[in-house]
Amino acid sequence: MPRVPRIPCAASPVGPVRLGPAARAALRPATADVTAGFWHSRREINARVSLPQGPGLLESAGNLHNLRLAAGTAEGEYRGAxxxxxxxxxKWLEAASWQLAQQADGELESEVDRIIALVAAAQRPDGYLNTWFQVRESGARYQDLRWGHELYCAGHLIQAGVAHHRATGRTELLDVARWFANHLGQVFGPPGSGRPIDGIDGHPEVETALVELYRETGERAYLDLAGYFVDRHGHGLLGGEAYCQDRVPVREATDVEGHAVRQLYLLAAVTDLATETDDPELRSAAERLWHAMTTTKTHLTGGLGAHHDEEDFGDPYELPNERAYCETCAAIASVQWSWRMALLTGEARYSDLIERTLYNGFLAGVSLDGESWLYVNPLQVRDGHTDPGGDQSARRTRWFRCACCPPNVMRLLASLEHYLSSGDEQGLQIHQFATGRYSYGAMSVRAETDYPWHGTIALTVEETPRDRPWTLSLRVPQWCREFRVRVGELSYDQTDAPVSDGWLRLERTWAPGDLVVLELELEPRLTGADPRVDAVRGCAAIERGPLVYCLEQVDVPGGGLDDIVLDPTRPLAVKHRPDLLGGVTTVVAAGYRRRLVEDGSWWPYRAADPAVPSTGALVELTAIPYYAWANRQDGSMRVWLPTS
Incomplete structure (x- = not known):
């Protein structure tokens, strides 16, 4: 196969987003090294358990067999629906590459090399690569852009190639990715371009991948191709359906709609293009659509997607509980988009949503042992729930027929350090709190914290420019109502601290050893929803710090959860349980069980207000972090609790 020229390995930091030299962004990614604590533990399980299982699962599901079929080195039937x-x-290759960027692992590197060789062998001489169409469809190409997902596959291949190059400096996979991207540039283009196809993929993904390939190689053609694909959405090339973001051009859109993951991948690319081209119209569209999403279509957990049917956003304030889709991939896409928005604008609100999504809607998608997964993440599982199994299951599953979520989780956890901090000419910004080291240029601080269980974050300056002031900016989470910060001999609280737009900005000429201690109040709280959210009217949810809590049937005496009523007048208590679910802080509340007044009805509808609270003893309700549900026995679960 012809090869593209070799390019040098770019400088650090290593991560999924590396802004171009001319990018018009407020912030740039910094370097973080998480060494202990909550996220270190989750990432260790990803590295030791989830990632090593990937090749075997891909083999048993037939993915690697299909590559051999396409390469002509195996015989048999194509496997996969x-x-x-x-x-x-x-996606597994991307995840493994980010892992290799952090620590040497000879066995993992060997598996990566082996699978890269399979991918390269399957690629056609002109750069095309898609085993389904090469094997099952006898080489037919681009005949069904709405459902064929050829460009979607290309996008994930490109991202894997970029990740492998950034992590290792090697170009084997990047060569494959660039060759495919060059092929796309020869095939796709607007009318009058001389290219044979004016078209877009039914599943956006290639757009943001092409921007990153431009950032990695400096070749403007990739950025231009990404811009072409973004701007051709909404012009009826796929039938004009909202499902695949083809109803309204993104520059004119006023609301997020259609398939949630597809919408968010497209908007990540919109933000990338706004950053690299300084396009004010694209930036305005991204800000407008993010606001619409977060104010009317985002679940308490950060989850996105109201409908199982077509996996899409519903109407504004249509946020069901037991039928919430909240696909794990949508949570991942939300983090990816919000991070790009945070870099573009410098605003803390985007990292507020990242925190909410990471700790809740995203992390629930993988089991505590790293071996099983949730595709959908409902906010309620009713008593007597009949599980449909497969991709719609509310029970953890070893793998899926459509296995998009597990390797997607792997790649976000493997690259998580990339989303924690940033820098600019003024200094260093810490977006997410974890024990470890944060650095940007000549500035670095060491952080120690037991967040999210405790709200104290101690930061020690390790390196600093000599005789020049700079600003250490700490995000004060949106949920936080009280905090204190101590800087040397000075102490502030929320009434007099220098906080602006969610950032606590501390400017001074720092010296090595200077200590900053931020204390965030973590009292548990009850949260209510906008009254327009019909599904949870009259309900409350329990939160503590960044964590959303839920009840599981196994923790509540007396049976199921459908008849539980929370008593909001009783105080909430906190109890740390090192013996439970890998060590969690629980919130203990009080409630009752409803007593239904029997009226002889043979159907579930009765006269108004027949349910009254029991006059018996209170029921103690132990709430666990939502991310930890579905790790014990099957049973009911709920986040939103009736209060009357």
């Missing part, structure tokens, strides 16, 4: 199964391989 969808034309996009290649992406599971590409």
């Amino acid at each position: 969808y034309p996009f199964v290649d992406t599971d391989v590409h």
Whole structure:
């Protein structure tokens, strides 16, 4: 196969987003090294358990077999029900590459090399690569852009190639990715361009991947191709459906709609293009649509997607509980988009949503042992729930027929350090709190914290420019109502601290050893929803710090949860349980069980208000972090609790 020229390995930091030299962004990614605590533990399980299982699962599901079929080195039937199964391989390669960027692992590197060789062998001489169409469809290409997902697969391949190059400096996979991207540039283009196809993919992904390939190689053609794909959405090329972001051009859109993951991947690319091209119209669209999403279509957990049918956003304030879709991949896409928005604008609100999503809607998608997964993340499982199994299951599953979520989780956890901090000419910004080291240029601080269980974050300056002031900025979470900060001999609280737009900005000429201690109040709280959210009217949810809590049937005496009523007048208590679910802080509340007044009805509808609280003893309710549910026995679960 012809090869593209070799390019040098770019400088650090290593991560999924590396802004171009001319990018018009307020912030740039900094370097973080998480060494202990909550996220270190979750990432260790990803590295030791989830990632090593990837090749075996991809083998048993047939993904690697299909690559051999496409390469002509194996015989047999194609395995898999969808034309996009290649992406599971590409996402695993990306995840493994980010892991290799952090620590040497000879066995993992060997598996990566082996699978890269399979991918390269399957690629056609002109750069095309999609095993479904090469094997099952006898080489037919681009005949069904709405469902074929050829460009979607290309996008994940490109991201894997970029990740592998950034992590290792090697170009084997990047060569494959660039060759495919060059092929796309010869095939796709607007009318009058001389290219044979004016078209877009039914599943956006290639757009943001092409921007990153431009950032990695400096080749403007990739950025231009990404811009072409973004701007052709909404012009009826796929039938004009909202499902695949083809109803309204993104520059004119006023609301997020259609398939949630597809919408968010597209908007990540919109933000990338706004950053690299300084396009004010694209920036305005991104800000407008993010606001619409967060104010009317985002669940308490950060989850996105109201409908199982077509996996899409519903109407504004249509946020069901037991039928919430909240696909794990949508949570991941939300983090990716919000991080790009945080870099573009410098505003803390985007990292507020990242925190909420990471700790809740995202982390629930993988089991505590790293071996099983949730595709959908409902906010309620009713008593007597009949589980449909498969991709719609409310029970953890070893793998899926459509296995997009597991390797997607792997790649976000493997690259998580990238989303924690940033820098600019003024200094260093810490977006997410974890024990470890944060650095940007000549500035570095060491953080120690037991967050999210405790709210104290101690930061020690390790390196600093000599005789020059700079600003250490700490995000004060949106949920936090009280905090204190101590800087040397000075102490502030929320009434007099220098906080602006969610950032606590501390400017001075720092010296090595200077200590900053931020204390965030973590009292548990009850949260209510906008009254327009019909599904949870009259309900409350328990939160503490960044964590959303839920009840599980196994923790509540007396049976199920459907008849539980929370007593909001009783205080909430906190109890740390090192013996439970890997060590969690629980919130203990009080409630009652309803007593239904029997009226002889043979159907579930009765006269108004027949349910009254029991006059018996209170029921103690032990709430656990939502991310930890579905790790014990099957049973009911709920986040929103009736209060009357």
